[in-house]
Amino acid sequence: MVAIEVRPIPASDHRDARKVCGPWCCARRESGIILDVDADSRDRWSALAHRNRRLCSPVDPARLVTFIGQLPVPPAPYAVDLGCGKGEALRLLLAEYGGNGTGVDLSARMLSDAGGSDEAIDFIQADAAGWRPDRLADVAICMGSTHIFGGMAGASAALVELVRAGGVVILGDGYWRSVPSTEHLQAFGMEAGELTDLDRLVASVADQRLVPVAVQPSSEAAWDDYEWSLIRSIELWALENPDHSDVESFTSRTRMMRDTFLTWRRAAMGFAVIAAIKAPRTGAA
Numbered sequence: 001m002v003a004i005e006v007r008p009i010p011a012s013d014h015r016d017a018r019k020v021c022g023p024w025c026c027a028r029r030e031s032g033i034i035l036d037v038d039a040d041s042r043d044r045w046s047a048l049a050h051r052n053r054r055l056c057s058p059v060d061p062a063r064l065v066t067f068i069g070q071l072p073v074p075p076a077p078y079a080v081d082l083g084c085g086k087g088e089a090l091r092l093l094l095a096e097y098g099g100n101g102t103g104v105d106l107s108a109r110m111l112s113d114a115g116g117s118d119e120a121i122d123f124i125q126a127d128a129a130g131w132r133p134d135r136l137a138d139v140a141i142c143m144g145s146t147h148i149f150g151g152m153a154g155a156s157a158a159l160v161e162l163v164r165a166g167g168v169v170i171l172g173d174g175y176w177r178s179v180p181s182t183e184h185l186q187a188f189g190m191e192a193g194e195l196t197d198l199d200r201l202v203a204s205v206a207d208q209r210l211v212p213v214a215v216q217p218s219s220e221a222a223w224d225d226y227e228w229s230l231i232r233s234i235e236l237w238a239l240e241n242p243d244h245s246d247v248e249s250f251t252s253r254t255r256m257m258r259d260t261f262l263t264w265r266r267a268a269m270g271f272a273v274i275a276a277i278k279a280p281r282t283g284a285a
């Protein structure tokens with residue numbers, strides 16, 4: 001069992017139901033289907049949908065290992081992962097370089113699935129938006145969780161403060177490969193401005209005293225694997241638990257995601273992992 005430290009979350013900070021995952025993952029707004037959804041229902045759905053995955057983002061683990069292996073990370077780093085889910089990105093990083101880390105996530109369900117007896121990682125249940133490590137990190141990760149900070153620019157600005165000069169920031173976020181029609185967006189409960197294109201996404205990282213050194217857009221295969229693993233996890237659970245009170249709302253939401261994925265999201269949405277180095281602060285900066 002992993003030891004999980006629980007930090008109290010102020011009542012005012014209990015997240016709204018739409019902010020469990022990023023917009024690339026699932027609709028956040030109040031479409032007809034998810035009007036009645038509360039934060040806990042959202043968290044239950046997310047934990048169930050991701051139950052058969054270690055990485056809870058549309059990223060291929062083998063490619064992520066290659067990506068991580070290219071970065072200028074010192075031996076035995078201290079690394080932090082905000083919105084860590086099951087801590088898999090952090091675990092892959094530490095498997096490559098050694099060291100130790102801290103994973104922060106709001107969801108007890110996600111953290112309880114972190115599994116293993118990983119003494120190199122401390123897991124903390126807390127709002128990552130207000131969390132600070134007690135020392136500067138060599139690496140800071142925020143993969144698929146940039147919505148905690150209002151998007152990529154906010155996440156970059158937050159993470160740059162958590163690493164030493166020369167440290168590495170690894171961020172993952174969705175982007176538009178092509179902007180869908182207003183009708184498509186409305187059906188999914190999303191606005192065009194919630195994502196940007198890949199060059200602006202990378203630029204928003206570069207704006208924050210960070211120098212991008214690697215960008216890895218996810219393949220269509222990684223997206224297909226991700227979406228269908230979520231759909232499969234929910235549908236198989238629903239077949240096994242037909243009388244569960246969550247079945248109707250969970251399958252409705254999942255099928256809406258399936259249909260929008262097939263009709264337009266598969267072609268329109270991308271996801272990219274970006275690594276950047278923290279530039280030293282210059283006198284002029």
Ligand SMILES: C[S@@+](CC[C@H](N)C(=O)[O-])C[C@H]1O[C@@H](n2cnc3c(N)ncnc32)[C@H](O)[C@@H]1O
Nearest residue numbers: 055056057083084085105106107127128143144
């Ligand atoms: C799509 S998952 C990504 C998880 C992980 N980074 C990964 O890629 O495997 C988003 C995660 O953000 C977490 N989260 C959402 N809001 C949060 C907050 N304010 N503070 C910490 N974690 C949060 C969710 O519980 C969820 O585990």
